[in-house]
Amino acid sequence: MKTLIRRLTRYFGDFRPTGDQRLLAALEDFRNPEACELELLRRLIAALRPEDTNDDQSNRRYALMLERLEDDAALRAGFRHHVIHFVGSRRLLSFFTDSGILPGTGFFSEWWRILGNRLLPEVPDERRMKDCLHLIFSDRDDWRWLEAVPAELAHRFWEILAPPETFREMDRRGVQEQMLDALLLLAHRVSGLGLEGELMRASPNLEDDSPRFVALSAEALEFVRGFRAGLDGDDSRFDNGDQLLVIVDQCQDTLNRIRKRALTIGTSLHLSYILTRSEQSLQRITELTRILTAGLRNAPHEVAIRDWTIFAREVFLAENRRHSLRHYMQQLSGVLAVRVTENAARSGEHYICETRTDYHRMWRSAAGAGILIGIMALLKIKAAALGAPLFVEAFLFSMIYGLGFVTIFLLGFTVATKQPAMTAQTLAGLLDGLKPNRQADLERIADVAAAVSRSQLAAIGGNVMVALPVAILVSLAAAFLFGGPPVDTAKAAHLMADLDPLSWAVPHAAIAGFYLFLSGLISGYFDNRAAYANIGPRIARLGWLQRLAGKDRAVRAGDYIENHLGGIMGNFLFGCMLGSTGMIGTLLGLPLDIRHIAFSSANLGYAFGGFEFAMAWQALLWGALGVALIGLTNLGVSFALALRTAMGARRIAFAHWGPLLAALGRRFRQQPRSFLLPPEEPRENGGH
Template sequence: MMFRKKKKVNLVKEFLEKGRSVSIKDREEALNYLVAFVAMIRPRLSEFESANKKFAETLQFLHRHDSVVSNLRVAIMAQLINSNLVPLLTESGITVSRGAGRELYARLKHKLLPPAQDPSDFLYLLNRIFFKHNDYEWVEKIGQEKWIHLFELLGLHFSENNPVIMKQVIVSLQILSARVAQLGWENEITFNTPAQWQPPNNPFAVQQYLVYQIKEQVIRHNQSHEAVQALAKRLNAVLSECFQLVQHIRNETADKGTSLSQTFILFQIEQKLNRMILLLDIADADEKINLARFAKLFITVVRNENRKNSIREFLSQTTSYLAYQIAEHKGKKGSKYITSSPLEYWQMIGSAMWGGLIICFVAIFKNLLGLLQMAPFWHGFVYSVNYSMGFVAIEETRSTLATKQPAFTASAVASSLDARKSDEPPNLYNLAVTVSKVSRSQIASFIGNLIIVFPVTYLLVWLYDWATGHPLVQGEKAVQLLRDQHPWQSLSLLYACNTGFFLFLSGIIAGYVQNKINYGRIDKRLTEHPVLRLSLPANRLQKIATYINEHGGSLAGNIALGFFLGMAGIVGKIFGIPFDIRHITISAANTSIGAYGVGWEHINYRYLANVVAGVLGIGFLNFLVSFSLAFFVAVRSRGIRLKDYPGFLKILWKYFRSHPLDFIRPRKRRSAKEPTQTV
């Protein structure tokens, strides 16, 4: 008991009790005071939900004690005046101007061995204050509005009365301005800049000239506030033009495509422009500062310092727009798979019936190829070619394969929530209607595929038996075909999930290749190719270029899917692991082939019913996995957070209860009172 540990008193409360004041000259003491203040706000790891409550209690504490507010203001100014702010203002939260590969390498290197920090650097102090790796979580949870309230309470302001701070702000503004100008002259930007923004009106060049003039006014001549404010107003207008140009280039990527390099450059320009606007707000000789931007910078910097070496964060930020374009290409195609009227519904069934017919021949050829004596790899290769030709034939005949839809319709559904396309909040009722349309369209395509695949495949194997005098498969092989589709006597449902992933991946490949074709202007390069121009007639070359431009992505996706499905089982055999695929239409065809080989007189009909149920389960998992993955990518690439729409599931359930048949087939008539249903 004699050595009881003395309870540590928080430095903020200790200063309050003793009536002490923080000295602006004692930087270390001021830093300890800020560390102690943040410790008062910081919730425990298990109490992140109570972050807002704790913050509110701290604000009440500040309202009751003016001396604490004064000490905080002095402690913050002591750090700002005595620290190097340039790295904070020009680098924190901003990707350095280097390639995506080099940035990724740098983060990986610093993740293993963090770089040394200069104690005079303000970021070093920030890391001392927000030293826990998850501090950014509760800082973000508190929200921008409450941080604004705290900064208003502290009364922070910047003016010419703070020459040290002002000089660093101007230097930072110059650095960012030069970097924006440099990035603005990159080929990926200049080639896509319209005539109205070409030199001498290029906003990326003009802004650098205006920043130089502001520097001359503030630092060297120190002329009237009106002159600086007039320049700041002109610079604000030019920065707005820079944002317009960035958005213009992004908007054109829907038709022209984009690249990781262009995406990375636009991402960097936008980051730097946002920071320049904040610095201009400080440097415009006006003591007022936009606290909303300041609070946003504060939250961003804390997150960046906690996550500065996060590879996942970097990839998520820089590839979001590239993923967005891939999802957009898929979304445009996905709209054709969504039926609205009874006529479209029956057209979908008819289209799916043609697709099912093609799959019947694919399944027959696959089993014939299995009779060939060759090495496992070549078996997988010929299976892959067979599948690819079938999928390409379905694409060229504009027929439908049910499992190809989810990867595309998911992007179309996510587009309904896309805040980038409208300033208005999404209509959740219309989204529920869209989900019902996707559901019935998917059911229509499954029906169309299966009502053809089951009987026509059976007819084809009967014709084969009649023509050759022996069944395509018989005995144990026929039994094995049925067993492979059984829901619990095989791993068919697990393999169906593998197929769902491959369906999703082939959709990504299709979108990516189509994006590259558009961005690389492949059609124009083909028509202007020196050898092709001499060896082919101009009209034929133009047709080839147009075909590749319109169908190149689909061809790549179909061929990729064919090889994924064809090689999967062979890979499993080579490595001795349970790895294979199950595709609903191919499984349905194999069920018919197996049933004919076994013979109706030897079939247990309950067993056959279980096999058919397994085929339907395979189809459901094909759809569920493919749709879920594609929807996740489409939502993430658009920056949509599903938690922002907590009422959607309730609206969807209410719609399902009132119109359950809409999820199976379209209504023939709609009431005039019913809200307009749009996709």
């Protein structure tokens, strides 16, 4: 429809009012003293709202609105009258206590509320300011253009509504009373949350800090009583709120320490929810206290307006995004996401070869995995030949992959494609705080990038260059012992078709790359869960295990499982994802499957044996090209997704890719060997 309108407009002209005309018409309506304030504000916001995402005129129209109000005293008076009456006639308590703050219903209840609102929208109550914001800012994306409004324009808007000459004469008592009620309610809320068992569990010293939370409620009550007495005429009872803000800072310090400890001992969604809600409530107490006491602190009018502008902007944005599932998850993902990605980052450090010794160890580790992958590939081929029912076949594939990857992990071997999802977390940690004008920072990134490159090549080489010959040797042994290769010609042709670069090989490799990324997060999640739930000590307390193995061995078993649970679950579930994708594709009628570089190289070896080692060299090279493309896709997809997730978890908005890529290019030109091989070991002094 929009495209049709644009085409008609191009030929016949646009007879609709322009954005400026609609804005000026909406402003003129404020001259009518009998007009409905809610409808006036809805029409005004509709005129300011961009027509589409490419419309960048909203700020210009916002500035035009301010200029019009500043130039016309009568219009300004009517505008001020309607807006102030609108605010004063609404219930503001929930606006101050709930807008922009997580509700007390809990994580999943709020999740379902947001999803349910998509199907059946809530019925707003026009008597409440909080609900009126949804009627005024009715578009779910209003926060985007509202967020882009410059601070100076927003400041001018509120100065128009509350100029210095009329600010003191305004009837603010009703608004202040609701602010005081909100402040008291928020303080009681934080006091209750601060004594939650989940927080006490996360912080063993919280019992020592609990008097802070109790004192917060008592001090807030004293502040409110004194302030109300001051409003009634007893100026000596006015409290400037300094003591209340000191206790707020103390409570915030306790929550900060819990957050830092959660990065070490693990966290949960429930803990993140309580922490986030408590911090939001403390921030709101601070904002309301500063707004209420602006006059007592002799703050200049401009400072008071600025504080209110910042508060109103944050609340309006948060309330407009209240039904956004993405925004809801972003509020809670901080500690949990960082914790999960930090676990992966620590694992990623083990995949980086700094020295020649590390490099050789990586080769040996990857070669060990290559041997097992060669055997796993044959087991999968034989399982497929059984012709089992669909679910049975998916189960067999999943067990072969899952148990095989767990065995590789427990033996300390390395699968090349597991590296990018881990090393990306390490690189993200280095990008955090990178200063592009500091050569030392860029050189450090270049060092790590070179180490990651040679580590990855070593792992790929160890996997592929062992899995392929293992498959060929197995085919030779089978031909010698049983008179024929383990796969027939038809199966060999099918294996080669799966490696065809012009087939679905690359998209299927991208699916495997996505699973590799997920497996990294799964490993981090279970590492976090093991630490948070004290899995090791709890296993050590199992009575039957102590009787069977003794207390010391039970403790060692618990420690081992706690330290390896993430790797075990990540590898097993990764195998289950690989093994069940084909079945899901068949059920849905979609061409879904996976391709993994190490298994593809083994399949190439079995296909070569299936043709009795008489395959044309062109076909062999074509299959090798398919293996290479599968590997590049596996690594590229998993690395890109892991890097993006890690940067998002750390709230990194990196904008210096140019200098970074230039530094990497310079390093590659000057030291290309460092991207392929480890540095030379320094020679001992005195040697000849």
